[in-house]
Amino acid sequence: MGYDNMNKKTIALIMSVIVLWQLIALLMNMKTLPSPVSVAGRTVELIYPKPLLLLHVAESTKRLIIGYLIALVLGLSVGIISGLEGNLKKIINPLMGFMISIPTIAWVPLLLILVGLGDKTIILAIFLGGFFPIAYNMQRGMEIVNLDLIRAAKIMGLKDIKCILHVYIPASMPSVITGARLGIGYSWRALVGAEMLAATEHGIGFMIYASRAFQDVPAMFLGLIVIGVLSYVTDKILITSVENKTIKKWGMVTQHG
Template structure:
C-alpha cells in the first residue's frame, strides 16, 4: 500500500481548544492560606451564665454605691437619708453581730418557725387546691372561706391567734402558716383547672382510673403552677413571720429588728432587714431547686 493510503487510515486528532475555553472549564484552584506568626489569638468569651451573674453583682454594687452617696451627703428629696447609716457602719456592726451567739439564736428561732408553718401549709394547701380544682362541691364549700380570709393581713390575726392558741410560739407559727397557705391553695387550684380536658379523655380511653388520672395527668400538668405557688408562699411566709415576731415574739429576726428600732440602733435595723431578705431569698431558691426534678418534662421558655 502507498504512503498516502497509510496516512488516510490514521485517526484525525481533534483541534486544540482555545485558552479561554480551558480557563472557563477548569475549576479555580483554592487559595492557599498563609499562616503568619503575627495572627491574632482566639478571643476569650465568658459563659452566658457567668456574664449574667456578673451583671447581677454589678447591679448590687451600684445600689450599695448609691446608698453610700445618699447617706454621706444627707440626701433629702422624697426620701430622707440623713439618719440612715452608711454601708461602712452597717458592715462594722454586722461583723460584731456575726461574732455573737445571740444573733444566731434569733435566726434559728425564725428558721424553725418557717419550717413548721411552711410544711403544714404545703401539705394542706396542695390538698385543698386539688380538691377545689377537681370537685365543684369542694369549690362551693371551701373557696368562699379562702376568698374571705385571704385579704386579712397577718397583723390583724395576731390578737385572735393569741386568744385561740395556748402559747406565743404557736400563735407565731399559725400566723406564718396562714401567710403561706393562700398562695399555695390558689395556684394549685388554677393549675388543676387548667389541665387540658383532651389529656383526661385520652387517659380514660386507655383505661386509667380516677386515681391514676389524678397522679399521672392532673398533678404533673398543674406542677408549674404549684411550684409558683410554693415560691410565692415562702416569700409571704417570711412577711407574716416578721409581723408575728414583732408583736408577740421574744426571739427571732423580726423581734431583733423591732427591738433595734425601739433602742434606736439604726445599723441593727438594716442588718435585720438584710438578714430577712437573704434568708427569704435562700429559702425560695431551695424550694425551686427541690422542685426542679418535678419539672423535667417542661420545655424551656422563649426568652433569649
C-alpha cells in the same frame, strides 16, 4: 458568656451602691443613716462572741419551714379535693375568696388571744399566709387539666390516688409552682409581721423590732438585708430549682431570659 457578664455587672453595681451609701452616710448624721462599715461592724458584733444573729436566723427559718410545710401539705390537699369534687368547690371557693382578702397580719391579734405569745402564733400565722394562695392555685390547676389525659389514664387502669399523683399533679404543675411561690412570699410577710407582734425572744422580725427600743439602726439595716437575702434564697433557689426540674424539663413553659 452573657451570664458571666451579668454577674460582673451585678457585683460592680453592688460595690458602687455600697461606696455611694458610705459617702452619703459620712455626709449625713450617723444616727439616722448608718454607714455600710457600721452595719458590717454590727454584724460582726452579733456573730462573735455570741452568735445572736445566727440564732435569730435559725429560729425564723425553723418557723418558716414548719408553717410553710403545713400550708403546702394542707393547701395542696384542699386544692386537689375541691378541684375533684364540683359541689365541694362551690362551697370552698367563695370561702377561700373571702379568707384570701383578709390581711394575714389581722389574724395575729386573734391568735394572740387564742393561743398566746410565741412560736404557735407565729407558725399559725405563717400557715394562714401560705395556705390560701397554695390551695387556690392548686384548685385552679386542677380545673385546667386536659380531661382526655384523665380519661386515657383511667382507661389504662390507673386508680384514684395514682391518677392524682401521676396525672393531675404533673399536669397542673405550673399552677402548683405559682401557688408555692405566692405562698412562700405570703408566709415570709406573715413571719416577719408575726415575729414583731408575737415573738418573745428570737427571730429576724423580732430582732428588727427589738432594735428600735435601743435606736440600733445598724441592726435594723442588717435585719432588712438578711430578709432580702433569705427571700432571694427561698424564691430563686428553692422554687426555681423545683421549676427547672419539673415544668421546664417537661417543656410546659418556654425558657426565657
